[in-house]
Amino acid sequence: MKPRFLAFVSRPEEAADWARRLPDLTLTWAGHAAFQPGMLVFTPRRPGVFLEELEAEHRRSPFSGVLNRREKYVIPACLAARRLKLPPAALRSAPVRDKLVMRRALGGRAELLREPPFKISTDLFPAVLKPRFGFNSRGVVRVEDPRDLVCQFRRQQAFFRRLRRPDSACLDFIVEPWIGGTEHTAETLVVQGQVRWILLSDKLPMKAPYHVEIGDLSPTRLGEADRARVRRAVEQAVTRLEIHHGWAHVEIKLEGHQAVVLEAAARMGGGTHEELHQELYGLDRARILADIQLGRPLPPAPAPQGGAAVLRVVSEALGYVSLPGSLRDQVEAAGAHLLWPERPVSRLVIGPPYGYKNTVYEIMARDATPEAALEKVREAEKRVRLFKLPLPGALYFLGCRLLRGRVPLDG
Numbered sequence: 001m002k003p004r005f006l007a008f009v010s011r012p013e014e015a016a017d018w019a020r021r022l023p024d025l026t027l028t029w030a031g032h033a034a035f036q037p038g039m040l041v042f043t044p045r046r047p048g049v050f051l052e053e054l055e056a057e058h059r060r061s062p063f064s065g066v067l068n069r070r071e072k073y074v075i076p077a078c079l080a081a082r083r084l085k086l087p088p089a090a091l092r093s094a095p096v097r098d099k100l101v102m103r104r105a106l107g108g109r110a111e112l113l114r115e116p117p118f119k120i121s122t123d124l125f126p127a128v129l130k131p132r133f134g135f136n137s138r139g140v141v142r143v144e145d146p147r148d149l150v151c152q153f154r155r156q157q158a159f160f161r162r163l164r165r166p167d168s169a170c171l172d173f174i175v176e177p178w179i180g181g182t183e184h185t186a187e188t189l190v191v192q193g194q195v196r197w198i199l200l201s202d203k204l205p206m207k208a209p210y211h212v213e214i215g216d217l218s219p220t221r222l223g224e225a226d227r228a229r230v231r232r233a234v235e236q237a238v239t240r241l242e243i244h245h246g247w248a249h250v251e252i253k254l255e256g257h258q259a260v261v262l263e264a265a266a267r268m269g270g271g272t273h274e275e276l277h278q279e280l281y282g283l284d285r286a287r288i289l290a291d292i293q294l295g296r297p298l299p300p301a302p303a304p305q306g307g308a309a310v311l312r313v314v315s316e317a318l319g320y321v322s323l324p325g326s327l328r329d330q331v332e333a334a335g336a337h338l339l340w341p342e343r344p345v346s347r348l349v350i351g352p353p354y355g356y357k358n359t360v361y362e363i364m365a366r367d368a369t370p371e372a373a374l375e376k377v378r379e380a381e382k383r384v385r386l387f388k389l390p391l392p393g394a395l396y397f398l399g400c401r402l403l404r405g406r407v408p409l410d411g
Contacts, residue, residue: 008073065293071135087245181255233259307370334380336365
């Protein structure tokens with residue numbers, strides 16, 4: 001009989017992906033909304049109902065593990081595992097979902113913001129403003145002084161209020177000191193509270209003041225001493241945040257000889273990290289997550305095969321973008337390959353300060369070193385010819401096209 005797992009998903013195509021990658025498991029789906037019969041629905045305001053239904057299912061046919069790769073399901077996935085007496089991703093949910101609790105658990109300084117005026121000491125600035133329960137770097141912005149803080153708080157809170165927040169995340173924000181230096185990602189595998197693997201990559205520099213991620217280089221180019229500092233910081237964060245069993249996505253800044261953990265999520269990294277780790281390490285993170293919950297032996301940490309670079313081309317403000325029909329050919333001519341979109345489309349893109357649906361396209365390249373791979377994606381970016389109209393031209397053009405019913409608003 002196949003082992004039975006509970007898997008948290010948001011869309012039918014996500015469920016299909018789990019099923020394709022884990023054909024040896026029987027998967028029962030859970031999420032904030034049911035899109036197929038038999039799915040368990042988690043309602044944040046009534047978690048007890050979900051947990052009672054889950055227990056009834058467990059008595060009928062026991063579960064062997066819980067699968068999740070989304071930030072909004074971190075809390076329900078931890079609750080489910082604990083109710084089923086299975087190893088949870090984190091022993092406590094708050095430190096890995098609540099950014100205020102997280103920053104204080106990591107020994108850092110953070111202030112809660114609800115409504116101005118704010119009584120914030122000037123020695124905090126420059127600082128970073130972020131949603132207390134945010135993810136994907138949405139609404140995260142550097143602020144220079146108290147006046148800038150109030151301005152950006154009102155703007156970002158207005159944006160965050162418009163978002164669908166199915167996990168009932170509140171509109172609280174926090175402000176914390178800005179940390180300089182280079183930024184890195186540690187995709188970390190934790191087994192029964194012990195760090196077993198750390199797959200370290202370097203983030204491409206983001207354009208201030210918004211923290212819109214634009215890509216990664218892997219493996220890291222840090223020297224041995226800096227890698228050791230990062231590892232110690234990651235291990236300390238895993239302990240302080242009580243991350244217990246599964247993947248952890250840890251973001252770190254390295255300034256001078258000090259490694260500072262910015263955030264740590266009790267889930268695998270999203271976005272292009274899937275393609276990056278599959279391409280460079282031959283690693284299926286979903287398979288590893290299921291295997292450690294089944295108690296299967298863990299192989300040695302994988303070694304990277306050369307270097308890789310991922311580039312996410314983004315748009316600022318509001319504009320109308322049309323990608324060429326030959327997009328894939330132009331990217332491949334530079335030695336890279338297209339990750340997204342599968343086919344060129346014309347659409348409205350909304351970047352900061354108005355929104356964060358601003359990805360134009362994503363590309364990836366492999367080579368002997370990360371630096372050589374980066375040259376390939378940069379060359380591909382140069383070859384791609386975009387048609388873009390900024391505001392207000394975009395609005396005029398969009399209006400004309402909408403009248404003809406030919407503009408897909410899938411930003």
